[in-house]
Amino acid sequence: MEFLADYFDGISARAKHVKVRVLESDRVIVLEPLDDVALSEVAILPSFNATIPFSDLNIQPKLGKARRIIELPEGGTLEAADIFGLDALISQTKETSFWRYLHYLENHLQWVFFALVLTVFAGWALLKYGIPLLAEEVARATPVATEKALGEQVLAGMDHQYGYFKPSQIPQLHQDAIRKQLVTVCSKLPSGCPEYQLEFRTSEAIGANAFTLPGGFIVVTDALIKLSKNDDEVIAVLAHEMGHAHYRHPFRQTLQGALAGLTLAAVTGDVSSLASGLPAILLQLSYSRSMETEADQYALNALHTSCIQPHVFADILARLTKQAGVDSVPEIVSSHPDTQARIKPFNQAWQDCPI
Template identity: 35%
Template sequence: MSAVTEACNTPGRRPDSVQGCYYDGKRSRRHPARLLVHGGCVRVCNEQGGLLDSMDSVRELRISPRLGNTPRAVYFPGGGHFETPDNDGLDRLMGGGGLVHWLESRYLFVSVSVVLTALLVWWFVVQGVPALARMAAFSLPDTVLQKLGREAHALLDEQWLQPSALSTQEQQRVRHAFAPVLENFRQQGYVLQVHFRGSEDMGANAFALPSGDIVFTDDMVRLAENDDELLAILLHEIGHVTSRHGLRQVIQMSSLMVVITLVTGDVSSLSSMAVSIPIMLMQLGYSRNFEREADALALREMLADNIDPLNFVTIMQRLQQQKACGGKKSATECGRGLPDFLSTHPQTEARLKPFLSAAGN
């Protein structure tokens, strides 16, 4: 009797075999079978001892990797495969469970990997995403910025803004005050245009679009006690334009969504509260950084143009009092408002310190 026939005809479990099922690759029928390794040769035998498949060398077989306790398969060149839940037995016959199983079975490596992965993701979100967004934003041509700005401006005019109620003389006075600053930046290659709009929803506000269009609401103009206060706000908004903050904000938000999708493995999870909250908090952090950058440019330009930095302080305090305090007599009566980590802007006290220091206060 040959060694192969003897191996197949030996009843019961053998130390060099594992129990499982065999599929011949031609029909869906499952055959209860044993896989045996004898003298370096691999044999699959049915319950009656008949030979179902064989291979003279283990190296010619493809064995699925071990992942936890999931059943594994041994694939033969002829199209058949043997499947078994006995992972330990298969590892004993075939010489180990592979690198993945070795790593999975070492809890220290698993723990360290989880921590390192979490730190890497956190670093990428905090440092990598802003850096990549900045590179991407500054690599796009001005035509893209102009298109984005036009579309955003049209949407704002349609949904939230109304024609300005300021008199022509008042608009001309403000434009005349802005002219030297706008000309200075025009010579640096920036095309800036100021617009006046009314808005009951926005109140006293000013914002910049990626195209260089800067919108002042009527209430913001009325809130200012002098043109230098409006110039301080203008320089702050110009800081957003020159740093391409609007475009970077869009890119960073999109990148965050991609990162969360890759981590969770589920696009639909973006709508869940557990995922939305971290995205929101990270985006608020990005917004605060942009405000600090815009403040820094405003302060630098105010000093260069001999504009008293206190003008930024006074209008920001007045704006904060109006928005956060609802018209109360002093800002202290309404407290500090939202915690810093829930605000898109740094706390007013913190962002005004550089201006107060520059003014000698």
């Protein structure tokens, strides 16, 4: 058995044309120069008219209809259109069988299409289910102090570097009154509120809004306070945000975004998408339906223990939805297209509290 091949010495990109004779009985190959190889080139070819044992050869697996590559000792390689079963002579191991089967699959379009569909489905399942579960476990194992340090950096960036916020114009007495009422609500909860820090800001970019950053930093904008008809509506929104802080939703969402970005970068090889600022990412993230439900239930319980009628949350949520434009939906209403179904539990009156 013999075949023609191009020899590369591993130093020069120039190929040397050779003939490869396969001696099956001796389990060796012999390289012979062809007539068009100059005598000066013969000297640098490996062991001409000598033998190279099968054990010193490493044959790379088939890749479609690409030329086969045989790695030789001391860095040389052979490339051939067909090696006529040399790989079968060298090894009959399971590994060889695997690569032979893989070569069969990649040369049949229906199996290639099936593999593509399976890959897309696996990627979707990883992003939708795997990464959220992993993010939850990582968040649970991360110290609160670490999360708080992240929140401080993000808030500082929003205040200065990214210019989302300006100092609040709400009178200090009004701010203090809201803070005091929120402390009262927290004191009546059986487990109290999580550690938090309430921040008042004005922002033309996000309008009437309230959201929570990692570490319990709750930001409420002047526009939302002005939109509310009373402080009970503001407290209801803050109770919802307190629910996000309690369950560490912002940190989990941040981890999910980072893990998803790393996964996509690993698959596509594009790491430039990870260079965007974390504040912009946080503002664009939408909580999952289950996270919003948890935060809503936390707010409902907080309003009940403080005897604040729950319809105040429904009222301001409906007002926010009505006011919001297509491109400026507040975070608190962005992840639920069916606002009416979401606020249904709040359209009630506590029977054990004065109306």
